[in-house]
Amino acid sequence: MGSEDHDKSSINETSIPEKILEQISGNREIIQAVEDLYLARGSQSSPGGASRDIRVLIGSGNDILREGMMTVIRRAEGLSPVGEADSASNCIKKADSLAPDVVIMDIHLPGMSAFEACAEIKSRHPAMKILFLSTFNDYKYINKSLKAGADGFLPDRVAGSELVGSIRSVSGGDRAVSPRVLEALLDRILEQVDGKWGSVLDRLTKRELEVLELVSEGLRNKDIAARLFVSLRTVEKTTSDIYRKLEVDSRGAAIRVFLDSNRELEPEE
Numbered sequence: 209m210g211s212e213d214h215d216k217s218s219i220n221e222t223s224i225p226e227k228i229l230e231q232i233s234g235n236r237e238i239i240q241a242v243e244d245l246y247l248a249r250g251s252q253s254s255p256g257g258a259s260r261d262i263r264v265l266i267g268s269g270n271d272i273l274r275e276g277m278m279t280v281i282r283r284a285e286g287l288s289p290v291g292e293a294d295s296a297s298n299c300i301k302k303a304d305s306l307a308p309d310v311v312i313m314d315i316h317l318p319g320m321s322a323f324e325a326c327a328e329i330k331s332r333h334p335a336m337k338i339l340f341l342s343t344f345n346d347y348k349y350i351n352k353s354l355k356a357g358a359d360g361f362l363p364d365r366v367a368g369s370e371l372v373g374s375i376r377s378v379s380g381g382d383r384a385v386s387p388r389v390l391e392a393l394l395d396r397i398l399e400q401v402d403g404k405w406g407s408v409l410d411r412l413t414k415r416e417l418e419v420l421e422l423v424s425e426g427l428r429n430k431d432i433a434a435r436l437f438v439s440l441r442t443v444e445k446t447t448s449d450i451y452r453k454l455e456v457d458s459r460g461a462a463i464r465v466f467l468d469s470n471r472e473l474e475p476e477e
Contacts, residue, residue, distance in 0.1 A: 261288035268314035360384030
């Protein structure tokens with residue numbers, strides 16, 4: 209990119225409200241992502257005059273996902289799959305040995321953190337491009353990916369045409385972020401700017417709040433299922449959704465968030 213003044217003027221050419229520009233002015237990763245998405249999404253087309261195919265390495269612990277992407281890439285003009293990796297450490301090794309132009313990396317790769325693997329690949333091969341795939345479009349994943357040096361962020365159920373376009377885009381030097389990911393990013397910014405972040409519990413549905421309240425009362429999943437007249441699997445799925453939305457990884461942590469949020473909402477005497 210050019211100077212910071214150029215960055216600001218470029219972003220201002222979009223329809224992003226001024227209050228959002230002020231909020232993100234200190235965050236270079238978000239500025240870059242927003243600018244690229246609004247100004248460069250049209251660049252996700254096949255680059256003309258390419259002298260050779262774009263070499264792609266696919267990293268995912270999901271065999272079906274890897275095979276599906278391999279099939280899409282094989283059929284795409286100008287793209288060539290050069291290998292697969294089923295763990296983060298293998299991804300690093302194959303990036304070294306195969307020298308791909310683009311590495312597609314599942315954020316949930318087994319082994320070491322995918323973010324650490326991304327940073328390691330970038331430190332060894334600065335010109336190599338990395339596209340992250342994730343089930344979640346949460347802000348924390350997007351932000352960590354950008355900080356690790358990723359060149360793009362896509363949902364793992366991305367359409368074949370969007371995957372191919374994104375590979376071509378990052379290979380040509382642009383960022384590639386799915387519109388769904390952009391929506392999650394801008395929603396978070398709007399919530400911060402407008403002061404609507406409020407209680408963390410606002411992220412939950414009515415049913416999720418019901419389940420969380422029963423969890424906080426010490427009920428087990430099977431007891432919650434009986435109380436709400438739903439299946440045990442439904443309760444387990446709802447509990448998993450609660451953990452994801454509250455950004456916690458345990459029952460105890462979810463209960464603490466619930467209790468702390470309720471204290472914040474209690475009126476002062």
